[in-house]
Amino acid sequence: MKLTLKKPDTIGALTSALCVAHCLLTPFLFIAQTGSLHSINSVPGWWRSLDYFFLIISFFSIYQSTSTTSKQIIKYLLWFNWSLLSFLIINEKLEMLPLPELFTYVTAIALSGIHIYNLKYCQCKNSKCCSHG
Numbered sequence: 001m002k003l004t005l006k007k008p009d010t011i012g013a014l015t016s017a018l019c020v021a022h023c024l025l026t027p028f029l030f031i032a033q034t035g036s037l038h039s040i041n042s043v044p045g046w047w048r049s050l051d052y053f054f055l056i057i058s059f060f061s062i063y064q065s066t067s068t069t070s071k072q073i074i075k076y077l078l079w080f081n082w083s084l085l086s087f088l089i090i091n092e093k094l095e096m097l098p099l100p101e102l103f104t105y106v107t108a109i110a111l112s113g114i115h116i117y118n119l120k121y122c123q124c125k126n127s128k129c130c131s132h133g
Contacts, residue, residue: 008068009119012061012078016112019054019085020105022047051089058082058111065115069122074114081111 062082066075088104091097 008061008064009115009123012058012065012115013112013119015054015057015061016108016115019051019058020108020112022050022054023101023104023108051093055082055086055089058085061115065118069118071118071122074118074122077114078111078118081107081114085111 059082062078066078069075085104085107088099088107091099092101092104
């Protein structure tokens with residue numbers, strides 16, 4: 001948690017990238033387990049819960065990032081993308097709407113990109129430049 005407070009955009013970008021990797025690797029996990037006699041069509045519980053772990057870490061990263069960004073639009077973009085990603089992941093788990101997996105990938109990649117942009121171009125050096133409103 002201390003690292004999240006010190007470098008929220010770095011952690012946020014990394015978390016979003018790991019989320020995309022997790023989503024891309026899941027089908028391969030299913031394929032690898034197809035030949036197993038022990039657990040056909042099952043994914044370990046810890047693997048399924050990684051989605052929520054990434055959302056929680058991302059939440060704290062965005063919370064910290066929005067307190068040090070110099071651009072108001074970045075705050076809105078970070079929270080919008082996080083909210084959309086949360087909806088897409090929960091929707092996938094509950095199977096409410098049949099949405100393409102591509103939406104989740106694009107949203108996670110966008111969230112990572114916004115963190116990188118914020119890290120590079122929107123950091124406050126003192127409390128006067130930050131937009132707290």
